[in-house]
Amino acid sequence: MTEAPPAIEVTGLTKRYGPAQSGLLAVDHIDFVVQRGEVFGFLGPNGAGKTSTIRMLTGLSRPTSGQARVLGLDLQRDLPRIKKQIGVTPETSNLYDELTAFDNLRFSMQLYGVPRGERAGRAEALLARFRLADKRDTPFARLSRGMKRALTIAAALAHHPEIVFLDEPTTGLDVVSARGLRQTIAGLRDEGVTVFLTTHYLEEAERLCDRIALLVHGKIVALDTVDALKARVQSTTVVEMTLTCGRNGAEIRRLAGDDVAAMARTALDEAAREGRQVLALDTVRPTLEDVFVQLTGLSADTMRVEKGGKVK
Amino acid sequence: MLNDDLRGIWAIMLKDLRAYYLKPPNISWGVLFPFSFVLAFIIRDGADGDLASLAPGLLALTLLFSTSSMEAIVITFERRIGALERLLLAPLRLPALLVGKLLGGMVFGLMTTLVVLLVALVVLGVRGINWPLLIASSVLSAAAFGTLGVLVSVLVKEVFEAQTLANAFRFPMMFLGGVFVPVDALPSALQIVARAMPLTWSVDALRLAMAGGATSLALLDLAVLAGFTTVFFGLAVRVMARSSP
Numbered sequence: 001m002t003e004a005p006p007a008i009e010v011t012g013l014t015k016r017y018g019p020a021q022s023g024l025l026a027v028d029h030i031d032f033v034v035q036r037g038e039v040f041g042f043l044g045p046n047g048a049g050k051t052s053t054i055r056m057l058t059g060l061s062r063p064t065s066g067q068a069r070v071l072g073l074d075l076q077r078d079l080p081r082i083k084k085q086i087g088v089t090p091e092t093s094n095l096y097d098e099l100t101a102f103d104n105l106r107f108s109m110q111l112y113g114v115p116r117g118e119r120a121g122r123a124e125a126l127l128a129r130f131r132l133a134d135k136r137d138t139p140f141a142r143l144s145r146g147m148k149r150a151l152t153i154a155a156a157l158a159h160h161p162e163i164v165f166l167d168e169p170t171t172g173l174d175v176v177s178a179r180g181l182r183q184t185i186a187g188l189r190d191e192g193v194t195v196f197l198t199t200h201y202l203e204e205a206e207r208l209c210d211r212i213a214l215l216v217h218g219k220i221v222a223l224d225t226v227d228a229l230k231a232r233v234q235s236t237t238v239v240e241m242t243l244t245c246g247r248n249g250a251e252i253r254r255l256a257g258d259d260v261a262a263m264a265r266t267a268l269d270e271a272a273r274e275g276r277q278v279l280a281l282d283t284v285r286p287t288l289e290d291v292f293v294q295l296t297g298l299s300a301d302t303m304r305v306e307k308g309g310k311v312k
Numbered sequence: 313m314l315n316d317d318l319r320g321i322w323a324i325m326l327k328d329l330r331a332y333y334l335k336p337p338n339i340s341w342g343v344l345f346p347f348s349f350v351l352a353f354i355i356r357d358g359a360d361g362d363l364a365s366l367a368p369g370l371l372a373l374t375l376l377f378s379t380s381s382m383e384a385i386v387i388t389f390e391r392r393i394g395a396l397e398r399l400l401l402a403p404l405r406l407p408a409l410l411v412g413k414l415l416g417g418m419v420f421g422l423m424t425t426l427v428v429l430l431v432a433l434v435v436l437g438v439r440g441i442n443w444p445l446l447i448a449s450s451v452l453s454a455a456a457f458g459t460l461g462v463l464v465s466v467l468v469k470e471v472f473e474a475q476t477l478a479n480a481f482r483f484p485m486m487f488l489g490g491v492f493v494p495v496d497a498l499p500s501a502l503q504i505v506a507r508a509m510p511l512t513w514s515v516d517a518l519r520l521a522m523a524g525g526a527t528s529l530a531l532l533d534l535a536v537l538a539g540f541t542t543v544f545f546g547l548a549v550r551v552m553a554r555s556s557p
Contacts, residue, residue, distance in 0.1 A: 058401055080313060083403040094394035098331040110323040111402040113316065155398075 005072030007163050007194040008034040008057065012087055013066035015052045015218075026052040028218035029066065036162075039185065039195040039207030043202070043288075045298065049218040050198035051091060054165050057196070059086050071162060083111065087156030092166045093148035097141035101132055101151050104140055105158050112159035126154040130184065146177025153181065163194040170204060182208060206288040215294060222295045226288060233286045233294050239263040242280040243271055250279060313405070320404030324412025325419065332386055335421035342378040342424035347431075353522055356533040367432040368518040369491035371375075374428045375453045376482060376511055379421030382476040383461025387413055388471050409550050414462055414545070418454040418465040440524035449517035449530065452537035456510040459544035466552045490519075506542060 015027040027049040034040040042050050055061040057068055068075040070082045095104040098248045105123040114122065127133045131148040135143060143151065149169065156164055166185065170178040185208055188195050199205050205212050206226055213223040222229060236256050245251040253270075255263045260283055271278045292298070332338070353366055390396040399409050430437045464478045488495075488502055489511030492557035495503055506512045520526075 060397065060400060080316065080403050080405070083401060084316075088401050090394060090397060092394045093399060096327070096331050096391070096395055098335075099327070103330075107323060107327050108398075111320055111404070113319055113403075167399075 004036060005069065006033045007036045007038075007071060008032075008040075009067075009069040010057075011067045013053065013068055014055060014064045015049070015056055015061065016064045026218055027056070030215075030218070030220050030304065032213055032220060032223055034163075034194060034196060036194050037189065037192045038210040039189050039197060039208050041205040041212040042196065042198040042215060043200070043205045043209075043292075044198075044215035045200055045213050048215040050200075050215060051167055052218075054088070054167050054196070054198060055217075058086060058165055060084060074228075084159075085160035085162045087159065088166045089153045089156045089164070089166045089169060091171070093145075093152040093258060095140045095148070095152055095155055098139060100139055101127060101138045101143065101147075102136045104151060105155055108155040108158040114159050122158065126158065130154045131180065144177075146173050146180075149173055149177065149183075150181060153184065157188075157193075161193070163196060164188060165196045168199050168200070169197065170199070170201065178204075200285070202288045202292060214292060216296045216298065222291075229288065229291045229295075231287055233291050236290065236294065237263070238284050238286050238290055239267055240272070240280075240282050240284045241267040241278060243274075244277045244279060254290070256286070256294070316403045317322070317408035317429055319404060320399075320408050321412040321415065324399060324409065325415040328386060328413065328416030329419060333382055335417055335481065338382060338420070339424070342374070342381075342420070343427050345374075345377055347428075350436075364432075364436050364438050366437050367438045369515055370432065371425055371428060371450070371518050371522075372489070372511055372515045373454060373486065373491055374425045375450060375514065376457045376485065378424040379417050379454045380461035380464070380478055380482065381455040381475075382420065383414070383417035383458050384464040384474040385471055386416070387462065387465035388468060390476040391469075392471065395497050406553055407545075410462055410545065410548055414455070417458045417461055418451075421454045421458065422450060425454075438522055439480045442521045442524050442527060445525070445527045445530055446518065447519035448514050448527075448534055449521050449537075452534055452541065453514035453518070456514065456537045456544065457538040459541050459548065460510065463544045463548040463551070464541070466548050466555065485509045488512070490515040510537060513537050513540075 010032050012029045012031060013027060014025070014029050015026050016023045018024055030049075030053070031106050042053065044050050049122060052061070056063045057075070059075070059082065063075075071085055073082050075082065084300060096107070099107065102123050105126055106119050109119045109122065124133070124136075127136055130153070132147060132154070135147060140148065140151065146287060153166065153169060156166075169185065170181050173181065182204065185197065191211075197205070197209060209226060211223065212229060213220045215221070222232075233256075237258065237260050239255045239257075239260060240257075241253050242252045243253065253267065255267055257263050264281060267281065268278060290307060350366060350370055387396065390399075400406075402409075403441065460481060461478065462480070465474050468474045468477055484505075484554070486491075488498065488506040489509050495506045496510055498506060513533045513536045517530045517537070520530045520533070
């Protein structure tokens, strides 16, 4: 029996906007494979090339060079067949304001050829799953931001796709909505759906993804499981210090290095110099944030910058 | 592949009609606009004027404005809010996507024109119509004006730009297309300009149909309208395919 091809195989994929030599190189000869049924995280700061990659893999833009196969089908030659088997949630919730939640789902199913007899039942089931059953007849325009996001993801699942592309699914959502969506994404893995997730939230990637590719300036600088990525910085110890900040606030600072005693001394000296009280001093296991900082050489704050320059 | 395209065309047409066209403000605007023209003529010529002769121009104007107005806006609007991307991601080819968009506008334009036609029959006393020719002329006119709207919408980025560009085509057509002044009465240079406009051929075909003229006399009109449709549609597909970054 022949083995099913991977969900996504990418070789030398490149995207340059503008003139051939001087244009902006958004994606720079990247290679990766996404296995079926895994949650694959594409992690990087804004402008790293995450959305450009998704747009190429879903047929919304043409690669400048390189090859990509989705479910074993060639992206250039078999795009219509690929489109039938993928669901896409873009960065902005882009359903139709004028249609109700139910009608938006039904329209998605109609477009993708879900048999007429199955549409209503499936739409109701999706509304229930995304906790939107009571918003069935509410126009999309009148839903909250979190509900719009949830419905947009539901629409991407309406035709039972084998792969779902989620571009920054929780950006801009409140804590409760984001948590609900993360649970839903985790549930997709249990159903065997392959999830290609882009995010600039390190904790989200750490919690959800089986494997992660770190993308910086259009290049993949690391690709591995979360544990394997962490193992790369395991020899490093992280000292975490909680300091008073203003009247009632607190600030957490992290130092990474080999000599715990020296780092603790440095941290305490810093606090004394600034006249601030140390509330806690601890050694912690390296997180994905530490991995990111070490492997990319960038500050962790780089990942906290939302589109438009706002810091999370 | 063809099945996917046909299913997509149908779904997009129905969605556009529900989401945009069949809203009370659009319906009332689509009907009110041509009637304001008739009223202006009645005020000018009095009830004794030859109102029946206005009917073809009135129908053509209704087709032009009701078909092209929303058509030019809908695609631009959806692109602006990101919703057009949903259709580009769906398993259908670009020409099919645009046909779905076109049909929404055409159906709305033909429905509005039907209302105006009923008024022409009842109030303006139009009789002796060549119905097959009237239907063919109306459908081909709606197709030509609708594809013009589609072309306008893919040429611009903002909704207000779409309206401005559409009006840059529509208003010269309105005055030179034989609605108010016969094309033969225009200076020869303007006659050439008028012949390059789809409204001129639409008015000519509709005039023949409403006068009960032979279909064979309108074959050139119908062929030219089909030609405009093909050219506008082909250009729109080309522009949109190239605009994919």
